[in-house]
Amino acid sequence: MFTNHKYIAFETIVIKEIRRFSRIWLQTLVPPAITIALYFVIFGNLVGRRIGEMGGFQYMEFIMPGLIMMSVIQNSYSNVVSSFFSQKFQKTIEEVLVAPVPNYVILSGVIVGGMARGLAVGAIVTMMALFFSDLRIEHPLITITVILLTSAVFSLAGFINAVFANSFDDISIIPTFVLTPLIYLGGVFYSVQLLPTFWQVVSGLNPIFYMVNTFRYGILGSSDVDVYWAFLILGVFVVGLYSSCIWLLRNGKGIRT
Amino acid sequence: MTTAISITDLKKTYANGFEALKGISLEVQQGDFFALLGPNGAGKSTTIGVISTLVKRSSGSVKVFGKNVDTHIYDTKLDLGVVPQEINFNQFERVQDIVITQAGYYGLPRKLARERAEKYLRKLGLWEKRNDRSRLLSGGMKRRLMIARALAHEPRLLILDEPTAGVDIELRRSMWEFLTEINEGGTTIILTTHYLEEAEQLCRNIAIIDEGLIIENTSMRNLLEELDSQTFILDSPVEISAIPIFNFEDVSVCKVDSKCIEVTIAAGRNVNEVFSELDRLGIEISSMRNKTNRLEQLFMSRLNENGLK
Numbered sequence: 001m002f003t004n005h006k007y008i009a010f011e012t013i014v015i016k017e018i019r020r021f022s023r024i025w026l027q028t029l030v031p032p033a034i035t036i037a038l039y040f041v042i043f044g045n046l047v048g049r050r051i052g053e054m055g056g057f058q059y060m061e062f063i064m065p066g067l068i069m070m071s072v073i074q075n076s077y078s079n080v081v082s083s084f085f086s087q088k089f090q091k092t093i094e095e096v097l098v099a100p101v102p103n104y105v106i107l108s109g110v111i112v113g114g115m116a117r118g119l120a121v122g123a124i125v126t127m128m129a130l131f132f133s134d135l136r137i138e139h140p141l142i143t144i145t146v147i148l149l150t151s152a153v154f155s156l157a158g159f160i161n162a163v164f165a166n167s168f169d170d171i172s173i174i175p176t177f178v179l180t181p182l183i184y185l186g187g188v189f190y191s192v193q194l195l196p197t198f199w200q201v202v203s204g205l206n207p208i209f210y211m212v213n214t215f216r217y218g219i220l221g222s223s224d225v226d227v228y229w230a231f232l233i234l235g236v237f238v239v240g241l242y243s244s245c246i247w248l249l250r251n252g253k254g255i256r257t
Numbered sequence: 258m259t260t261a262i263s264i265t266d267l268k269k270t271y272a273n274g275f276e277a278l279k280g281i282s283l284e285v286q287q288g289d290f291f292a293l294l295g296p297n298g299a300g301k302s303t304t305i306g307v308i309s310t311l312v313k314r315s316s317g318s319v320k321v322f323g324k325n326v327d328t329h330i331y332d333t334k335l336d337l338g339v340v341p342q343e344i345n346f347n348q349f350e351r352v353q354d355i356v357i358t359q360a361g362y363y364g365l366p367r368k369l370a371r372e373r374a375e376k377y378l379r380k381l382g383l384w385e386k387r388n389d390r391s392r393l394l395s396g397g398m399k400r401r402l403m404i405a406r407a408l409a410h411e412p413r414l415l416i417l418d419e420p421t422a423g424v425d426i427e428l429r430r431s432m433w434e435f436l437t438e439i440n441e442g443g444t445t446i447i448l449t450t451h452y453l454e455e456a457e458q459l460c461r462n463i464a465i466i467d468e469g470l471i472i473e474n475t476s477m478r479n480l481l482e483e484l485d486s487q488t489f490i491l492d493s494p495v496e497i498s499a500i501p502i503f504n505f506e507d508v509s510v511c512k513v514d515s516k517c518i519e520v521t522i523a524a525g526r527n528v529n530e531v532f533s534e535l536d537r538l539g540i541e542i543s544s545m546r547n548k549t550n551r552l553e554q555l556f557m558s559r560l561n562e563n564g565l566k
């Protein structure tokens with residue numbers, strides 16, 4: 001009947017997701033902005049002045065890309081995990097499941113919704129960063145690509161978490177015990193050059209390390225990692241996670257009885 | 258005649274091993290107003306769940322307007338609208354957004370989606386509430402919102418799982434009128450309900466399901482004709498001195514209180530004859546009513562028979 005019905009369904013899901021996090025902006029947009037602002041003030045400004053240089057840049061300049069990346073990762077993930085889990089919990093998900101919407105459209109809509117939140121918070125944080133330091137972007141294309149891919153990866157990861165979650169506790173376990181340590185150890189606050197060789201190697205196993213550094217490369221023009229490696233890793237994650245999500249949806253895991 | 262829905266040997270065993278459907282076959286013709294009745298836990302919602310793809314069936318097949326739900330996903334879903342038994346919309350969304358979003362899932366362009374939302378919210382008396390958060394609606398309004406949502410894409414087949422549970426008498430009647438109206442407009446309707454009066458009033462055909470099996474599937478008229486007797490309660494304005502004795506052996510009478518009697522009349526016996534007899538005996542009757550709803554009587558007897566097997 002409607003030839004572009006899949007696109008309309010996709011758009012509908014994205015609008016609904018954006019409406020959700022905008023409606024509860026006090027929980028979704030403000031807290032991350034405040035947290036990151038505190039990081040800027042305390043680490044960047046107060047402590048940073050004593051630290052001096054890191055990786056050849058002012059400490060404030062050094063941590064800024066990492067902090068933007070951190071907010072994008074956390075917010076993409078938490079948007080999808082909480083939105084999709086509460087749809088499951090409230091059974092609202094049935095609305096879309098009874099409609100002729102293919103699984104990949106459902107997934108893409110939810111993921112783009114998560115990316116929208118991640119990028120919205122990322123934009124807010126970037127604007128705040130401008131109060132503390134100048135922002136010039138060395139490689140705009142790399143910067144944009146890496147941020148889009150990263151927010152897609154963590155939206156997808158949040159989706160998998162939501163599919164397996166059976167309670168509201170289950171949606172905070174992974175962010176607390178996995179995501180946060182990986183971010184903190186992913187070179188947001190320091191250059192891995194400072195670490196002993198062994199820990200440099202260990203850091204190399206952390207995917208977030210590549211994302212943060214590539215993003216920093218995009219902005220500052222300097223990085224601890226090879227940018228091509230980073231894109232390869234991001235690509236593998238996007239494809240792997242996307243396929244897993246589709247497989248989970250097709251089998252109705254946690255959503256069809 | 259086209260078949261709106263055709264279910265063949267449908268079985269469902271849930272993950273915990275419970276066998277909710279044990280082989281159900283059912284056909285509903287296009288344009289029908291069909292009642293799916295059964296006690297709690299009989300498998301009505303499970304059947305509806307399978308039709309709407311929310312429940313994965315274990316075996317059997319489902320066709321909507323002749324098309325298999327597995328192979329013609331788009332067409333069959335577009336033909337189907339479901340009003341679930343339990344509230345499943347986002348309680349924080351606005352009433353209007355819920356309907357517009359649902360229309361969007363079915364691929365309706367934004368403008369058309371808005372028009373449809375207005376049309377059905379008006380018809381269901383919710384237009385005034387369109388900008389309210391849905392959790393602020395009363396229970397009956399929430400049910401009506403789910404009906405509006407199910408109609409947004411104007412499906413040819415509407416399935417309602419207990420749409421009138423918890424709805425007051427006046428609203429229930431207006432809901433009946435509304436459903437009759439859309440049925441007359443050509444929409445096939447399947448309804449589950451525990452109010453048998455509702456099924457009797459609205460539905461032309463009926464299936465009774467019990468413990469995952471269909472135990473009766475016939476037209477409402479045929480079923481009601483199977484009643485072997487009816488019991489009426491008759492009130493008199495004055496005291497009835499003695500229990501009337503009828504000359505018919507297929508009529509029995511007992512006294513309820515001094516001004517009220519209960520008369521059981523076998524099927525085939527003309528009620529007129531009973532009244533002329535009462536007249537002859539000089540018993541004045543001011544009002545009469547059925548002791549139980551006729552369908553209810555049949556429903557209970559069928560379930561009892563099934564339980565004895």
Ligand SMILES: Nc1ncnc2c1ncn2[C@@H]1O[C@H](COP(=O)(O)OP(=O)(O)OP(=O)(O)O)[C@@H](O)[C@H]1O
Pocket residue numbers: 257271272273275277295296297298299300301302303304342
């Ligand atoms: N997800 C599930 N897992 C296990 N058993 C289930 C599940 N859903 C339903 N059942 C069982 O299947 C049976 C049929 O349930 P169903 O909801 O279809 O009944 P129903 O006829 O709609 O009853 P009601 O009139 O109470 O709504 C019940 O015994 C129920 O406990």
Ligand SMILES: [Mg+2]
Pocket residue numbers: 301302303342418
């Ligand atoms: Mg039910």
